Amino acid sequence: MANLLIVEDDDLLRDALGAQLAQAGHAVTPAADGAVAQGLLEAQRFDGVILDLGLPRVSGMELLNWLRQRHSALPVLVLTARDGVDDRVQGLNAGADDYLTKPFSMAELQARLGALLRRARLPAFGGSLPTPAHQHGRLRVDANQPLAWVGDAPLELTRREWVLLSRLVTQADQVVSREDVLAAWQGEPGEGQVAGGALASNALEVYIHRLRRKLEDSGLSIRNVRGLGYLLELTRP
Numbered sequence: 421m422a423n424l425l426i427v428e429d430d431d432l433l434r435d436a437l438g439a440q441l442a443q444a445g446h447a448v449t450p451a452a453d454g455a456v457a458q459g460l461l462e463a464q465r466f467d468g469v470i471l472d473l474g475l476p477r478v479s480g481m482e483l484l485n486w487l488r489q490r491h492s493a494l495p496v497l498v499l500t501a502r503d504g505v506d507d508r509v510q511g512l513n514a515g516a517d518d519y520l521t522k523p524f525s526m527a528e529l530q531a532r533l534g535a536l537l538r539r540a541r542l543p544a545f546g547g548s549l550p551t552p553a554h555q556h557g558r559l560r561v562d563a564n565q566p567l568a569w570v571g572d573a574p575l576e577l578t579r580r581e582w583v584l585l586s587r588l589v590t591q592a593d594q595v596v597s598r599e600d601v602l603a604a605w606q607g608e609p610g611e612g613q614v615a616g617g618a619l620a621s622n623a624l625e626v627y628i629h630r631l632r633r634k635l636e637d638s639g640l641s642i643r644n645v646r647g648l649g650y651l652l653e654l655t656r657p
């Protein structure tokens with residue numbers, strides 16, 4: 421799931437793209453011209469942009485240049501009706517990450533977009549740069565999505581594990597209370613409901629146990645501070 425901006429002045433195509441990508445689980449924000457897109461890019465954080473080159477007001481190429489001056493690593497998939505080699509070369513030179521010529525199939529768009537987003541999330545590609553992350557020792561936890569790494573190795577995390585780990589890392593070397601974690605879990609989907617009381621405490625124990633196993637080789641450990649909560653600390657420098 422990614423937070424996507426679709427910049428396309430063709431209403432039908434924009435709606436169709438939006439519907440398809442929303443169905444694929446993405447959060448989609450539409451923009452009908454380059455100026456609106458600029459405003460949105462200034463106000464919000466996106467994981468990727470689908471950009472039509474032929475746009476009114478601010479052209480797609482201008483927007484791409486503007487974008488590259490500000491968000492250097494934001495993945496951009498460019499769409500164009502024109503299939504001239506010049507446009508393609510110009511677009512790629514201006515910093516498009518990939519290119520689709522209209523008409524294209526939705527399956528191809530989804531495949532290309534998926535590849536772009538996956539690549540952007542790899543630290544080796546600098547994709548983590550525009551995303552704020554919390555760091556403690558070798559552990560880095562993405563501030564916006566359920567991703568974390570020990571060194572360069574990604575950790576497989578559920579959303580609740582990520583919320584819990586985010587709490588621990590932002591308050592590293594301080595005690596995080598059970599109540600804080602349970603409050604942060606409110607509204608997180610999946611993995612069964614966590615009710616109040618003893619059941620919630622038991623669930624929290626289970627998650628702490630899982631995180632401890634995932635952090636085994638990280639040089640960090642989660643300490644149980646009796647009656648107070650949990651504390652993430654370095655076990656070796």
Ligand code: CA
Pocket residue numbers: 428429430472473474475
């Ligand atoms: Ca257009």
